[in-house]
Amino acid sequence: MAEQSPEVSAPAEHFELYIRKVRAEIEAEAKLRRMQDPEIEQQEAVIDRAWAAVAPPGATGPVESMLLGRVEQIAMVDVMVPVGHRPGVREVKRLIRKISYWYFAYIASQVNTFHNALGRYLRSLHARVEALEVAAGTASLDGLIDAVDEPSETVAAALANCVTTPVRAVVLSCGSGRTVEALQNVCSSVYGIEPDAGRLLPGVSRGLDLRVDDPLTHLDVLVPGTIDAVVLQGFIEDMKPDAIARLVEMLKERLAIGGALLVAACDPDRRDVVDRDIRLGYGIAPQTWAHLIDRLGGNATLLPVDDERISAVVVARFS
Amino acid sequence: MRVHQFTATLNPRDAVGFHTLEVDAILRELGHDTELFATSIHPELRSRAHQLEDHEQVAPPDVLLYQLSTGSPVAEYLLARSEPLVLNYHNLTPAEFFDPWEPSVGAELHHGLRQVSRLARRATGAIADSAFNGAALVAEGLEDVAVVPVLFAPIASTGGSDEEIESEERDDPLKPLLLFVGRLAPNKCQHDLISTLTVLRRSRPGAELVLVGTASSAQYESALRSLAGAVCPDAVTFAGSVSFEKLAAWYRRADVFVSMSAHEGFGVPLVEAMEAGVPVVARAAGAVPETVGSAGLLLDGDDPVVAAAAISRVLDDETVRNQMIVQGRQRARELSLELSRQAMAEALSNVLERARSAP
Known part of the structure; x- marks a missing residue:
């Protein structure tokens, strides 16, 4: 197949956009395959186990249970030297083994006892951390909880109205890109970040610059001063107040001087019953956002919006 | 101007070796009086370079030029000298990749990276293979950094054919051949390629993977062979080091070039694949996005x-495939030896002149 030499002229000026759309479609396709074929997950587990069995600890990623198993497997020092098959070598090795066995067995016994104790300690530490995670309520609700609704067109328009000069903006957790689309007319450049490839596909098809990434990871690597406006929506409703405070602190460092932080957060009182119960303790009302931002050195204003979920958008600046 | 060029090892068949010899030729074309020094010189090149220990016996140069690609005693030697120093930086693999596999290599890399930091503070200017490499020097405080692609020999024009490689029946999208070229090393993540192949074989049981390249870590190679044997037996070929003719044959035979490498300072094989008309699917890590441009399908993670869905798309969607081939060839032309030589000549002229006039 590589021999094909298509001398057709590719639409070079559109190719970047085209390939971006293809990437989003591939991400969505992969997600769909995972959902439709549960055996894929089992197969991945088989691959991970096979790799963990041959790779040294520290090279197999954060799969704690496999890592602990591997630690236990290689922690035992075996003093029985393999003797080999060639007759002459075998006899020599046997002799060496006989002479050195008692001493090495004595050393190995102490090392093994130490490793055994260390392994058991790690296991107990692992169990205690797990218990702590459950007690702290940080266990994931993935699969039981619906994704946060994308802000309505009314909210998207209200956010766009907050931008008065052409700026470089990013919308975190942009969904299908409704807010990005509204901001396009007022920003010099704007793009969206969305972890769910399936959600952003319609927006990519409309030609919007939407990228698959985790919002917090994206913020983490954003070069300070390169963005004038950050819009927060969606994912912030799955964060606890202390995490939100840390997020605001991080944004203070990332925003350009005089930059704006725009927040479209659902008022927890306006959630439906199921959402309210499952998200209990997660997300904060616009008024609380304004309070937090003010306390963290910013200047926040609330702009009321006529919307079922979101009572006001928050506009904040940091001096 | 008298310019002395230094490199750790000079081998005609490795990328830095070829690049160093090209830079030597460019310096001569620019009219500079230049000599080449290395700690280890391949027998074929003994007439073209001097041993490092002979450097004290020649007249001192106006500028020192260092091909920096690894930790080496050359760095300590240059740091101790007083002439202006210019770096040509090819990147060092972060030690963390090797620490679990080859602790001694990891320690050498840690040492090498400390040398990079000291050299960047000492140098008056630098040329980096990529903006990604350049950023590492800028982060150490070096301001004068130009970006010029690595100089490498075009592979597509390599003649001859290899019946053993090219005789098999082709054009069956259910039996695609995936290719990766690069050292067997933890940062190249060939284990992720084997995982990808295993998932791909669910829908294309005839899919195969060829890994071209020697091992940087014997333990990593052994683990790769064990993994391949456990999850997709007989589907992975470890081709090892191959001749240029065989390499060209593998590119001609491949349906998709796939890279899951987590760290690349430039990625010569990516360009070779594009030049040979092989679509590239690659993890967007290190300098890969700037090398491939928009000609390849870049993936955000591992x-x-x-990755399997991306490969399937390239195999099944003729429009995507054809446009990637066209764009890939165009991108390879932009990174061709001829254009890169011109850019290197210009960058060298500027950086050497500034070095000579530096206080």
């Missing part, structure tokens, strides 16, 4: 399901 998810084998996403």
Whole structure:
């Protein structure tokens, strides 16, 4: 197949956009395959186990249970030297083994006892951390909880109205890109970040610059001063107040001087019953956002919006 | 101007060796009086370079030029000298990749990276293979950094054919051949390629993977062979080091070039694949996005399901495939030896002149 030499002229000026759309479609396709074929997950587990069995600890990623198993497997020092098959070598090795066995067995016994104790300690530490995670309520609700609704067109328009000069903006957790689309007319450049490839596909098809990434990871690597406006929506409703405070602190460092932080957060009182119960303790009302931002050195204003979920958008600046 | 060029090892068949010899030729074309020094010189090149220990016996140069690609005693030697120093930086693999596999290599890399930091503070200017490499020097405080692609020999024009490689029946999208070229090293993540192949074989049981390249870590190679034997037996070929003719044959035979490498300072094989008309699917790590441009399908992470879906798309969608081939060839032309030589000549002229006039 590589021999094909298509001398057709590719639409070079559109190719970047085209390939971006293809990437989003591939991400969505992969997600769909995972959902439709549960055996894929089992197969991945088989691959991970096979790799963990041959790779040294520290090279197999954060799969704690496999890592602990591997630690236990290689922690035992075996003093029985393999003797080999060639007759002459075998006899020599046997002799060496006989002479050195008692001493090495004595050393190995102490090392093994130490490793055994260390392994058991790690296991107990692992169990205690797990218990702590459950007690702290940080266990994931993935699969039981619906994704946060994308802000309505009314909210998207209200956010766009907050931008008065052409700026470089990013919308975190942009969904299908409704807010990005509204901001396009007022920003010099704007793009969206969305972890769910399936959600952003319609927006990519409309030609919007939407990228698959985790919002917090994206913020983490954003070069300070390169963005004038950050819009927060969606994912912030799955964060606890202390995490939100840390997020605001991080944004203070990332925003350009005089930059704006725009927040479209659902008022927890306006959630439906199921959402309210499952998200209990997660997300904060616009008024609380304004309070937090003010306390963290910013200047926040609330702009009321006529919307079922979101009572006001928050506009904040940091001096 | 008298310019002395230094490199750790000079081998005609490795990328830095070829690049160093090209830079030597460019310096001569620019009219500079230049000599080449290395700690280890391949027998074929003994007439073209001097041993490092002979450097004290020649007249001192106006500028020192260092091909920096590894930790080496050359760095300590240059740091101790007083002439202006210019770096040509090819990147060092972060030690963390090797620490679990080859602690001694990891320690050498840690040492090498400390040398990079000291050299960047000492140098008056630098040329980096990529903006990604350049950023590492800028982060150490070096301001004068130009970006010029690595100089490498075009592979597509390599003649001859290899019946053993090219005789098999082709054009069956259910039996695609995936290719990766690069050292067997933890940062190249060939284990993720094997995972991807395993997932791909669910829908294309005839899919195969060829890994071209020697091992940087014997333990990593052994683990790769064990993994391949456990999850997709007989589907992975470890081709090892191959001749230029065989390499060209593998590119001609391949359906997709796949890279899951987590760290690349430039990625010569990516360009070779594009030059040979092989679509590239690659993890967007290190300098890969700037090398491939928009000609390849870049993946955000190491998810084998996403990588397998991308490969399937390239194999099944003729429009995507054809446009990637066209764009890839165009991108390879932009990085061709001829254009890169011109850019290197210009960058060298500027950086050497500034070095000579530096206080």
